[in-house]
Amino acid sequence: MEDCLAKKMEITVSEAEKRTGRNAVNMQETYTAYLIETRAVESQSEGQCAPVDSLWRRYSEFELLRNYLSVTYPHIVVPPLPEKRADFVWHKLSADNMDPDFVERRRIGLENFLLRVASHPVLCQDKIFYSFLTQESGWKEMVNETGFQLKADSRLKALNATFRVKNPDKRFTELKHYSDELQSVISHLLRVRARVADRLYGVYKVHGNYGRVFSEWSAIEKEMGDGLQSAGHHMDVYAASIDDILEEEEHYADQLKEYLFYAEALRAVCRKHELMQYDLEMAAQDLTSKKQQCEELATGTVRTFSLKGMTSKLFGQETPEQREAKIKVLEEQIQEGEEQLKSKNLEGRDFVKSAWADIERFKEQKNHDLKEALISYAVMQISMCKKVCLACERPGQCIYRV
Amino acid sequence: DTSLAEVNSFSPSMPISPSSMINQYKFEDEPELRDLFITVDDPESHITAIETFITYRVVTKTSRGEFDSSEYEVRRRYQDFLWLKSKLEEAHPTLIIPPLPEKFIMKGMVERFSDEFIETRRKALHKFLNRIADHPTLTFNEDFKIFLTAQAWELSSHKKQGPSLLSRMGQTVRAVASSVRGGVKNRPEMFTEMNDYMETFSQKINVLDKIAHRIYKEEKEYFNEMKEYGPIHTLWSASEEDVADSLKGVASCIDKCCKATEKRMAGLSENLLPILHEYVLYSEILMGVLKRRDQIQGELDSKVDALANKKTEKDLFSEEIGKLEDKVECANNALKADWDRWKQNMQCDMRSTFINVAENNLRYYEE
Numbered sequence: 001m002e003d004c005l006a007k008k009m010e011i012t013v014s015e016a017e018k019r020t021g022r023n024a025v026n027m028q029e030t031y032t033a034y035l036i037e038t039r040a041v042e043s044q045s046e047g048q049c050a051p052v053d054s055l056w057r058r059y060s061e062f063e064l065l066r067n068y069l070s071v072t073y074p075h076i077v078v079p080p081l082p083e084k085r086a087d088f089v090w091h092k093l094s095a096d097n098m099d100p101d102f103v104e105r106r107r108i109g110l111e112n113f114l115l116r117v118a119s120h121p122v123l124c125q126d127k128i129f130y131s132f133l134t135q136e137s138g139w140k141e142m143v144n145e146t147g148f149q150l151k152a153d154s155r156l157k158a159l160n161a162t163f164r165v166k167n168p169d170k171r172f173t174e175l176k177h178y179s180d181e182l183q184s185v186i187s188h189l190l191r192v193r194a195r196v197a198d199r200l201y202g203v204y205k206v207h208g209n210y211g212r213v214f215s216e217w218s219a220i221e222k223e224m225g226d227g228l229q230s231a232g233h234h235m236d237v238y239a240a241s242i243d244d245i246l247e248e249e250e251h252y253a254d255q256l257k258e259y260l261f262y263a264e265a266l267r268a269v270c271r272k273h274e275l276m277q278y279d280l281e282m283a284a285q286d287l288t289s290k291k292q293q294c295e296e297l298a299t300g301t302v303r304t305f306s307l308k309g310m311t312s313k314l315f316g317q318e319t320p321e322q323r324e325a326k327i328k329v330l331e332e333q334i335q336e337g338e339e340q341l342k343s344k345n346l347e348g349r350d351f352v353k354s355a356w357a358d359i360e361r362f363k364e365q366k367n368h369d370l371k372e373a374l375i376s377y378a379v380m381q382i383s384m385c386k387k388v389c390l391a392c393e394r395p396g397q398c399i400y401r402v
Numbered sequence: 403d404t405s406l407a408e409v410n411s412f413s414p415s416m417p418i419s420p421s422s423m424i425n426q427y428k429f430e431d432e433p434e435l436r437d438l439f440i441t442v443d444d445p446e447s448h449i450t451a452i453e454t455f456i457t458y459r460v461v462t463k464t465s466r467g468e469f470d471s472s473e474y475e476v477r478r479r480y481q482d483f484l485w486l487k488s489k490l491e492e493a494h495p496t497l498i499i500p501p502l503p504e505k506f507i508m509k510g511m512v513e514r515f516s517d518e519f520i521e522t523r524r525k526a527l528h529k530f531l532n533r534i535a536d537h538p539t540l541t542f543n544e545d546f547k548i549f550l551t552a553q554a555w556e557l558s559s560h561k562k563q564g565p566s567l568l569s570r571m572g573q574t575v576r577a578v579a580s581s582v583r584g585g586v587k588n589r590p591e592m593f594t595e596m597n598d599y600m601e602t603f604s605q606k607i608n609v610l611d612k613i614a615h616r617i618y619k620e621e622k623e624y625f626n627e628m629k630e631y632g633p634i635h636t637l638w639s640a641s642e643e644d645v646a647d648s649l650k651g652v653a654s655c656i657d658k659c660c661k662a663t664e665k666r667m668a669g670l671s672e673n674l675l676p677i678l679h680e681y682v683l684y685s686e687i688l689m690g691v692l693k694r695r696d697q698i699q700g701e702l703d704s705k706v707d708a709l710a711n712k713k714t715e716k717d718l719f720s721e722e723i724g725k726l727e728d729k730v731e732c733a734n735n736a737l738k739a740d741w742d743r744w745k746q747n748m749q750c751d752m753r754s755t756f757i758n759v760a761e762n763n764l765r766y767y768e769e
Contacts, residue, residue, distance in 0.1 A: 178641060181641045182641065185634065185637055185638045185641070186638075188634055189631075189634045189635070189638065192627065192630050192631050192634060193631065195627045196624065196627045196628055196631050198627075199620065199623050199624035199627050200624055202620040202623070202624070203617065203620040203621055203624055206613060206616050206617045206620055207617065209609075209613045209616075210610070210613055213606055213609050213610055213613065216602075216606060217602075217603070217606040217610075219602075220599055220602045220603060220606075366645075367642075367644035367645050370642075370645045370648070371644070371645055371648050374645070374648045374649065374651075374652050375648065377652070378651075378652065378655065381655075
């Protein structure tokens, strides 16, 4: 962690701006651009501030960066981006991507993403990432030139591998189950939380109705008038306080959402392992069958049923020269195959090793972050209640005084 | 003795909750001066060939001389309470008779004999009798005494006496007719003010009642969602190791929140909702009382007009008029006194109820 970029450079996503432009099909569109500011951290500066570099990026460029990182480092649990569209909304929250609250929360999420990448021991050293932060023009072309899209595995291949792989590493299978569980439990939690927030909002807002009635009632009362007035006022304050409370709760929801998306990143690593393992198993199988063919040709025994075998039985055997040629070809293929298998095995082992190292790192990060998130959620709830306690005491005193 | 001194002083450093202080003054007379204690409890279901109905046990303890015994226990059904109320209204048309719980609740879709409904009704009936007992005039009403003391058969035979239904209807018709002729014309200023006040009050209390019910409903739905919220955290903790404890902690806190919400809801339904409902009914009653006063005044005015037109039969009329004037005078005074009393009570009740709600809320947030 000592060498990671985050220690050498201050990174912030400081602003968001609405822009209009023309998209790929030359149609007008509105989008939001985010200002990324970077500044080198001088290790020993006495009131000396390095200059700030800045450039604008939009969400799709962040997506491109992340795709590049996922393909280039398949053994790494790549940090997720904040959600593309507002999900888990409750009634007051808008589902509109242009809504200022949504944009603000996304800005924070994007900054968080950059900081996570910058503090990752492997990812922070990537050149493309560095230029994302520092080079405004020509970055897109640079990314595409790496040809990473070709390396991307097809979804279909991956699905196929998931079903057909025979001996995946047990740890990865467990991890897969864990990430599925994590995904399902967090999304369930977020859904219920959204409903709870909705209901709580309702309770508070109806209390606001009291305010108006109390003040109208106080107009016809003599002795009780003042008490009713101030009680009404406090009801209004109470009803309005829900907005702040729920805004802070959104922050908690965002922290959980990050780990919801992280679960997907975990799954991606597992999928890659399954793919590699399947590839390996297929290669081994292929090699075995070739060796078998070779043996059959050499000894002339037909061990397994094959159409070739049948046809040669029916239409006569091949000449010894033809057989020799075939055997030679097979022997070459077998040699190639064995070398390939060796390297695939090595690849696989390396993958498992480095993936597992990153997974351990991720686990620690997750445990730390979740604990902190839960604690700050609890602290926030407590302080909210304390505030309301104070607010409640006042109307009680008012009424009593009357 | 320091303890005695503390009880009698009103220093602000005393740790008495405001509501407990108010409770001492809940009933208008000092508790030590009350000599009639009534409870309504023990609902029982009776099934006959024709109908099914509920009776309630009414227990009276008293030290008053005019009662033959110091303790009475009788069983009464809702019809009997209705009878008592109408007798009181007849005898004291311009006094404020406390409200009875409604016959049945339409909108709540509450089954007629559900436990909740019976309990709410029982509490309201208990309040009804106690309010009568605390009223300086009504408490000495003869029918009230019979209601509290007579056995079932005694009561039915007593009920059969008194003006027949037909004659009572006749009275009502005459009253309506005379009010149409305008008892409003000579209405003293004070009663117009009362009328205006009641109109606004009635409006506001109805709205408050609706709001309170709405809040109750919203809280209930919030509670239902919260019930699901806690267990998810527990479920999650099953797949975690390190974070499991924190998750379980959050889960148990949320469950505590649920319980606190339940308590808050119970507080609402036991205190605020019944009081608001009672005063919704009261506002109707008061409008009725004001109308009846106007009717009596109307009778007087029409007789006075008649006198002005017919110079003959003067003596007869003047006696009648004199009687009516007295009646109006009495009615007005009675109403005024009762009105003041009622307002004081209302303020007291409202105060204590709201304080109760505020304290409940406080407790909820503290928990």
